[in-house]
Amino acid sequence: MKAFLFSGLIAALLFPSLGVSQDTIRVTTALTIVEVITLDPTTGLPVLDLKKQDFRVTDNGNEVPISTFDSGAHYGTQPVVIWFVVLCNEREKFGGSAEFVGRLNLFRPALDHLDKTDTVGVARWCDNGETELDLLPTSDRNQIIEALAQAIKPIAFVGSSRDANKVGEVTYRRMVRLIIQDAQNRNPRPLPVLVFLDGDRTGQPLGELNQVVDDLLETSGIVFGIKDKHIPDMSPLKNGEQEQISHYMAYHTGGQYFSVFSEDYATALDMIFVQLHFRYDLGFRPPSIDDKRHSLNVELTGQARVDHKDIRLRYREEYIPVSEKPSWLK
Secondary structure, three states: OOHHHHHHHHHHHOOOOOOOOOOEEOOOOOOEEEEEEEEEEOOOOOOOOHHHHHHHEEOOOOOEEEEEEEEEEOOOOOOEEEEEEEEEOOOOOOOHHHOOOOOOOHHOOOHHHOOOOOOOEEEEOOOOOEEEEEEEEEOOHHHHHHHHHHOOOOOOOOOHHHHHHHHHHHHHHHHHHHHHHHHHOOOOOEEEEEEEEEEOOOOEOOHHHHHHHHHHHHOOOEEEEEOOOOOOOOOOOOOEEEEEEHHHHHHHHHHOOEEEEEEHHHHHHHHHHHHHHOOEEEEEOOOOOOOOOOEEEEEEHHHHHOOOOOEEEOOOEEEEOOOOHHHHOO
């Protein structure tokens, strides 16, 4: 991906423009919100003029009425809180988020494209069991870069290397829950967006990773990731674990993972912002509240389907309608 391929699109929307459509879900017993972003493959731009009647939503294959409709193009969607998430740069180990040391200022131009209602926080997790919300959501763009730099300073690994993977998996889930809890406690409640800066040289047992996915499917949140393209991918795992967990989380929450060269860091972050700022919010009432994963489908209908026959809609394919607030949120 080269920055010049996107510069014209960025200017066209005042925000970066190559919006790959995506979806997120916020669930309560009363209403589920599906957040949809569109992509016109011809122009590379989001489609901004769709209306409520242009969409059709199905839950487990059955159509559900759309109760509420909001458009990001008309500033109707809720604010977002962006969380930069890093893996500790443990001096005695390779990997973590070390690839971004000394390069964080390359993200700075994109932060100026945030909406005035958006905020940004910084979080980290470590294989030695430490996790921290290093910077609570703020609108101070310079403070964000400073907090990120502190979060990825090299540290000496303290703990048993034999137990590091298991400890890291537990810590990872605890960090995600801290981010969700922070959003749940704010008024108005923002949409939490996790942007992993970790190279995704990661692995985790699939069963445990799916528990983290469930935490997001029954509340809210989208996962994105940015990796430096100079850093090689992790060698294939031979122990049956799910590889590249940030990729996996992005896929299951409606996000996207970017592999770019350092000169394109800001462009990749801009692409994430446009997906969030020009989304559509479709609200519906779940036909059953059973605490189980439901399949979800969103498509265009009527004349919109004809007018935008090549349009791409991207959204998470599952959600969990919960009968009550999860115990870890109480």
